Amino acid sequence: MKPVVWMHEDCLRPIVPGAPAIFVFESNGHSLKRLVFLYECLLELDVEIEKGEIVPLVRSFAARHGADKIVTAFTECPRLMGYAKTLGAEVVNDDPFVAAAGPFDLKRFSRYWQRIERQALKL
Amino acid sequence: MRRDFGSRAELVDYVKQEFPECLEHGEQVSETRGGRRAAEALLEKVNPDRYARSRNFLSGAVTRLAPYLRHGVLSLGEVRRRALAKPNHEKLVNEYAWRDYWRRVYGQIGEGVWKDREEPKRRWRSAREQTALPEDIAGARTGLACMDGFVSELISTGYVHNHARMWFASYVIHWRRVRWQAAAKFFLTHLLDGDPASNNLSFQWVASTFGAKPYLFNRENLEKYTDGKFCRGCARANDCPFGKSYEQIDEELFQ
Numbered sequence: 001m002k003p004v005v006w007m008h009e010d011c012l013r014p015i016v017p018g019a020p021a022i023f024v025f026e027s028n029g030h031s032l033k034r035l036v037f038l039y040e041c042l043l044e045l046d047v048e049i050e051k052g053e054i055v056p057l058v059r060s061f062a063a064r065h066g067a068d069k070i071v072t073a074f075t076e077c078p079r080l081m082g083y084a085k086t087l088g089a090e091v092v093n094d095d096p097f098v099a100a101a102g103p104f105d106l107k108r109f110s111r112y113w114q115r116i117e118r119q120a121l122k123l
Numbered sequence: 124m125r126r127d128f129g130s131r132a133e134l135v136d137y138v139k140q141e142f143p144e145c146l147e148h149g150e151q152v153s154e155t156r157g158g159r160r161a162a163e164a165l166l167e168k169v170n171p172d173r174y175a176r177s178r179n180f181l182s183g184a185v186t187r188l189a190p191y192l193r194h195g196v197l198s199l200g201e202v203r204r205r206a207l208a209k210p211n212h213e214k215l216v217n218e219y220a221w222r223d224y225w226r227r228v229y230g231q232i233g234e235g236v237w238k239d240r241e242e243p244k245r246r247w248r249s250a251r252e253q254t255a256l257p258e259d260i261a262g263a264r265t266g267l268a269c270m271d272g273f274v275s276e277l278i279s280t281g282y283v284h285n286h287a288r289m290w291f292a293s294y295v296i297h298w299r300r301v302r303w304q305a306a307a308k309f310f311l312t313h314l315l316d317g318d319p320a321s322n323n324l325s326f327q328w329v330a331s332t333f334g335a336k337p338y339l340f341n342r343e344n345l346e347k348y349t350d351g352k353f354c355r356g357c358a359r360a361n362d363c364p365f366g367k368s369y370e371q372i373d374e375e376l377f378q
Contacts, residue, residue, distance in 0.1 A: 010318075011195035013159070025124075029312065031148035033281045035138050036131075037315050040157030041196055043134075049124040051141065073195065076230035076320060095200035097223035106231060112224045113217065120216050123207045 004067040005047075006058045006089060008080050011073030012041045015094045019071065022061040025051040054083050148312055153281040155190060155315055162191035171206050175214035181284050181349050186215075189316035190281070192222060199223055222321055229320035236323040237304060239332040245377040247300055256305040260295060267364075268357035269345055270294055281315035286348055292329040293338050297376050298364055303330040339373065342366040 005014075005021035014021070023042055030038070042049050050057050062070050072084050074093040084091050098119045105111045113120075124141065128134040135152055138145070155161070169186050177183030191197045203219055206212040229236055258264075263271040263278075273287045283291070288310070295306040307326040311317040327333035342365040346354050354360055367375070 009194055013195055013198070025142070027142075027144065030142075030145055031151075031281070031312055032135070032138060032142075032145045033151050033153045033313075034315055034317070035142055035145055036135055036152050037155065037157040037190060037281070038194065039134060039138055040131075040161075041159075041194060042157075043126060043128070044158040044160060049126065051124060075195075076226045078233040095198035097199035097203060097219065102227075104227060106224070106228050109221060109224050112227070113220055116220065120203065120220055121207070121213060123204060 001069055002065070002067050003069040003071045003090075004058075004062045004065050006054075006070055006072040006084070006087065007045070007047055008054075008072065008075065008083075009038060010075035010077055010080060011094065012038070012045065013094075014045065015073050015092050016071050020061070020065045020067075021045070021047040022058055023047050023049050024054045024057050025049070026054060027051075055086050058083075058087055149278060151279045151281075153279075153315055155187075155280065155282065157190075157194075157196075159196055162188065162196045165191070166197065166202065166205055169202075169206065169209070169215070171209050171215040172211035175211055178214070178218075179286050179348050181287065181352075185284065187282070192219075193316040193318050193321075225320040225324045228324060236319045236327075239330075240324075240327055241332050244331040244334075244336050247297070247376060248378055249300065251300060253299070253301045254305060256295070256301060256309050257299065260299065260301075260306075261309060266359045267294075268359075269349065269353035272353055277310065277313045281313055283310075283314070288325065289329060289338055290340050290345055292326050293340055294365075296326070296330050297337055297339065303327060303332070337377075339369060339376075340365065341369055341372055 003016055003019045005016050005019050007021050007023045048061065058070060070087050070089040072089045072091055074091050075081060098116050100116050100119050104115060125137060128137065165187050170184050173184035174186065178185055188197060188202060192199065192202065199219055199222060203216055206215045206219070260270065260274065263274040265271055270291060273283050273291045277283045292303070292306060295301045296303050303326040307323045311319065311322050314322065324333055329338040331337040342354065342363050345365060357363070
């Protein structure tokens with residue numbers, strides 16, 4: 001298998017060591033200070049930086065590297081996960097807060113905390 | 124895009140040139156540096172015990188990790204494990220869990236984070252409600268040194284202490300009767316850690332559309348946790364809308 005990674009702004013860390021990675025800046029209304037922060041994060045990573053439309057740019061990056069798989073990090077953001085679906089990407093839930101399986105009662109934080117507390121406080 | 128920059132100033136110029144539309148939000152650049160190295164340096168300094176004792180004070184030992192967690196430079200799993208290795212970590216881990224919780228709710232409701240989760244628990248005395256953020260608030264010209272100070276810090280650094288976020292949200296929503304979405308959007312634009320999950324749902328918590336009651340504060344509370352630094356030089360110190368008891372404020376704001 002020859003994967004490439006589509007890195008998005010909810011997970012700026014390597015998730016598949018050694019695999020070529022691409023990040024695409026969308027036009028999404030960020031301030032200058034946020035863009036500079038994001039850019040500095042990217043400069044410390046081995047990643048190709050592009051701007052424009054995510055899906056065609058990631059597809060062409062994958063083709064250029066002869067990849068047979070696109071991998072990306074899980075995020076709760078529906079827009080980003082929509083792109084992942086369009087790309088047919090494998091979504092990896094990298095290092096979650098706790099590994100507890102849902103479904104969770106999310107009506108109030110206290111109920112959620114009660115459910116995960118023991119696991120959260122254990123190494 | 125380019126990866127070779129001789130200095131931060133060169134990078135900033137390049138970003139301005141490549142993303143000219145971002146300048147509509149101002150030309151400020153935060154002193155907070157992006158990247159794993161900066162995140163690691165902060166992570167190293169995290170002191171869960173001091174955090175638990177002082178986090179509500181603006182001068183308290185807060186972690187400043189939010190922008191790095193927001194953008195996944197650090198994972199929640201990693202910061203949790205690092206906290207567990209230090210003494211008295213329960214409060215800090217509990218606060219990290221809030222971020223995980225907001226994310227999970229976001230995953231469940233998606234764009235619904237922009238809509239009231241629940242009915243507000245109280246009705247304001249005046250039904251007048253503004254949908255846009257008033258210019259005096261966004262321009263740091265309310266004359267209230269605290270609120271103007273929070274906005275100035277937000278715009279220039281992309282950071283506001285969590286307690287100050289709560290005071291600001293409460294002021295805008297309950298005293299000024301502005302729809303929470305307007306203030307949430309303003310914060311989302313300027314915070315380095317702005318994300319629709321933590322940001323919007325916290326505003327909803329203050330508004331009581333995702334919580335049991337509206338979050339209120341008074342001058343005594345703000346003065347205590349800011350060491351009085353805003354009140355001392357405030358032009359409205361003698362006309363402070365927060366200088367009352369909680370009972371008086373409640374009576375004044377709600378039916």
